[in-house]
Amino acid sequence: MLENVLESFYEIISAFITGVHKPVKGQLIKKHCEKLPIHGDISFPNAVKSWHEYLTTPVDIDREFTLLRFVGKEEKDLIEQSQNWVLQIQRVNECRERVYIFLERTRAIHVGLLEALRNNEFIAQSIREGTSRVLNDPNDENVNSITSLRVKCLTKTIQNFCSIHLKCKQSSPVILISSKSSSCDEGVRKVLCGAVLNAKTGVKEIKINADEFIRIRQGEMTLIAQHKYGVRVTTDSKWKDFIAHIGESAVVFELLQTKPNSAVKINFDCSSAGSSKGAAFILYNCARLQTILRTYNDRVIEGLYPSLPKFEDVDFSLLTEEDEWCLVYNYILGFPSVISNCVELNEKSCEFRPHHLCNFLCSMVRELSQYYRRVRILTEPRKHLLPVMFARIHMLKIINDTLKTCLHILNIKSVSQM
Template identity: 50%
Template sequence: GGNSARGLLVKKHSENLQTHGDFSFPNSVKSWHEHLKGNEYSSNGDVTLLHCIGKNLNDLIEESVRWNLRVKSVKEAAGRVYLFLDRPLAITVGLSEALRNIVLISQLLEAKNTSVITDPLCEQTNCLTSLRVKYLSNVIKNLCTIYGKSPEVLVSSRSSCKGSETRVFVCESVLNAKSGSKETAISSEDFIRIRQDEMTLIAQHKYGVRVTTDSKWKEFLTHLGESAVAFELLQGRPSSTVKINFNNVSAGSSKGASFILYNCARLETIIRTFNDKEPRKHLLPVIYARIHMLTILNDTLKLCLKILNIKSVSQM
C-alpha cells in the first residue's frame, strides 16, 4: 500500500521536460501525512514536506550522488518540487539497463512453460474468438516464464470453464463491428487472408506492382498479415471484447501494425547500412552514440514483439 501510494505521489514526466523536469512531487505535508512519523505537522498547512523532514532543495541534489539517477537541479513552484536529472548519466544508465534486460529476458524466454494451457475446445475450433484465446495463451506463457511464476492457468473463452486447482483466465469474444454480435462466419484463415490483402494494397500503393509478383514480397506480406491479426486481437484488455471491421481497410488495425513493423524494418536498414560501411573516423562520437541507442531500441522492440509471439521484420 505505502509503496504504491508513493508511486502515485511521485510523478514521472513524459513532456515539458525543460520546464517541469523528469520527476516531481507535492511539497505539502497533507499529501504525505500517511508516510510521516508523527502527526504534529498534519494540521499546519504552512509547513512544507521538506521543512518537515529537515531538508532543502540543495540537500536533494547532494543526496542523489548516491542514487543510480543523479539530480542535476531542483526547483519549487506551485507547491511542487521538480527534479531535473543529470541527463547524460540517465541515458547511460537507461541504455545499460536496457541491454541487461534484453539479454536476461531473451534467456528466460528460451525455457518451456507447461503450466499455461489453452482450452482444448478452443484448440479444436477455428473461429476468431478461439484464435484470440490461442494468441493470449502464448503471451501468458511467455510472461509467466519471464517472471518465474508458474501457476496452473487455463485460458478459455468460456466463463463456465472451471478447474479444481487451476486458475481460469477468461478471454472475451471477438465481435463483428457492423452487427455487434460474436463473429462466427469468418474463420481464422479467412481473417488472416483479409489482412494480408490489406497489407498487399498498402505495399502496392507505396512500392508499386512488383509486390504481387516478387516471391520474397509475397512471403513477407504473408507474415505481415499474420502479425496484423495478432496486433488486432491482442489490443485492449482480454476481459473486454474486440470489435473487428472487415469491410473498411482504414478502420482495421493493419495500418497500426504496418506502422510498427515498417518502422522496425527502417531501424534494421539504418543499422545494417551503418555497419556495412567502412568506419568513418571523421564522424562525431554523438553519431555513434545515436546508432548505439537505435540498436538498443530496435532490440527492445524485437523483444517486445517476441513476447507477443509476433515476428519482427528481420525474422520474416
C-alpha cells in the same frame, strides 16, 4: 530478474523524505512522459497530508508547511544526496503544490542503456526456458474461429509474461485461458478471453473464420504495399512471403491490443486498408532501424566508417537532442515498469494486460518516426561528426533490441526490411 532503476529511484526518494525504505503506493511519485524540459522528469506532491501514512512524525501541524520544510530538507539536500545514487539529480524546482525533479541526463542515458542490454538478454533467456503452467482451454469452441485464435494468441503471450515474472514463477497454480466463463478446477486460475465481434453488426463473428481473417489482413497489407512500392508486390515471391508474415502479425496485434476480458470489435472491410496500419507502422519502423544499422555496418566493411567503438568508450553526453532523451527516458528506462504493470498475480487477482505493451509499442514507434525526420543518423565520415554518430548508433541498437523484445513477448516476428 528484471532490473528497474526508475522504481529503485522512487524508493530512494521516498526514503529521503520519510526516513523509511518503504515502496509508495500508486502515483505519489509520478513519472512524466511529456514536456520534460518544463515539468521535469519526475515529481511528487509537496503537501504534507499527501504523505501522512508514510511519515513517522504526527501530521497535526500548520497547513502552511510544505513537505520539504516539514521534514527539514531543502532542494540542495536532494541534489547533493543524489550524487551517491545510481540516477543523479541535476536540478530541483520546488513549488507549493509539487516538487519537480530534473535528472542528470548523461548519467541516466548511460545507466538506462546498460540496464536495457541486461534486461533484453534476461527476457530472451526467460522466454527460451518457457513455462508449462499456462494453457488454453481444450474445451473451448471451434478451433478455427477468430475468438479461438484470440485465445491462442493470449495464451502464448501470457506464457511469455509468466516466463519473465518472478512472481509468476513462484506461483503454483495453473493458468487457463478460456473464452468460456464457466468455473474451473481447484488449483487453476482462469483468464477470461473476450469474444471477437463484427464491428458492423455488433455480434460475435462466426461466419468469417481465423484463416479468412488472416487473408483479409494480408489483402490490406498488399494494398498498402502496392500503393507504396507498385504492382510488383503481387507477383514477386519474396513480397508474397513478406506480406503473408506482416498480415499474420497484424492479426495478432489487433487481437491483443484490447484488454483480454473485453470483446474485440473487428472491421473486416479492407477497402480502406486502414485496419492494419498500427501493426504495419510498427513493423515498418523495425525495418527502418535494421536498415540504418545494416547500412552503418556495410559502410564499415567498405572502409567508409571506422568500426563502432565499445559501449564503455562512447561519449553519451553528445546525445543532446530532446527526442533522444525522450526515447531513452520513456522507452528504455520506462520499459521495465511497463512489463511489470502487464501482470497482476496474487491471491485475489489473476490479470494480464498485453494491451499495455501494445500501446507502449505504438507510442515508441511514433517517437522513433519523429526522431528519424528531425535527426540525420548516418553523417559524413568527418572526424568531428563521428563521436555523436557512435553514440546514436549504440542508442539505436539498444532501442532496436528493445523493440524486438516487445514483439517477441507478443509472439510477433520483427522484419529486417520493407
